[in-house]
Amino acid sequence: DAKTTQPPSMDCAEGRAANLPCNHSTISGNEYVYWYRQIHSQGPQYIIHGLKNNETNEMASLIITEDRKSSTLILPHATLRDTAVYYCIVRVVFAGGKLIFGQGTELSVKP
C-alpha cells in the first residue's frame, strides 16, 4: 500500500470549510484513496473514498489531483462535532482486510 503524508494538526473555525490535505506520491493505478475519522476514543468512522474522480457524499467531498499524487478532504461547513483525527489511507480495494492507519491529522474546530 502507498504511504501517505498528512499534517499532524490543523485548526478550523466553526462554520468554515475544513480542507485536509494528504500526499500519496507513490500511489499506483489500482489504489484508492480512503478517508476515515476518529472522534476522541470512539471507533473510526468511514467518510469517503475515490479513485480519480472527485467524490461527494453527505459528509464530505474528496478532491483528487489529476496526477493522483495528492488529495484533499473537504468538510464544507465544519462544526464542533467534526473535531477528530482524520486518516487518509491508500490501498487496493481487494487487497485483504487490513486497513493501515497512519498518524492522521488532528482537526480542531473552534467556535
Next chain:
Amino acid sequence: DSGVTQTPKHLITATGQRVTLRCSPRSGDLSVYWYQQSLDQGLQFLIQYYNGEERAKGNILERFSAQQFPDLHSELNLSSLELGDSALYFCASSVEGRVDTQYFGPGTRLTVL
C-alpha cells in the same frame, strides 16, 4: 451508531490474567476485524475473520487469539496479560466484498494493572 456492538466497554484486570472481548457485527456482515489502539503504536490491525474462517492476520501476538462463531459474533481472547496490553480494542465489520469500508464498534478499553 455503526451497528457494531462490543462488550464490555471497560475492563480492568491484573497482569498474567486472561480476558475475552466480544463483538457483534452489523446484521448481515460476514467479515469481522480486530484492531488494537495504544498510545505508542496507534491503530494496528490484528486479525480478520470471514464467515467463521480466519482470513488475514496482522501483528497479533501469540498470546492473543480470536474466533468467529456460527452466529457471526466474534471473540478476542487475550492471555498472560502484560502492562503493555493496555489499549483500546476495536472490532469492525464489513459487507461481503467491501473489506475497504469497515464499520467500527465503540471499542473495549482494557487496563492491565
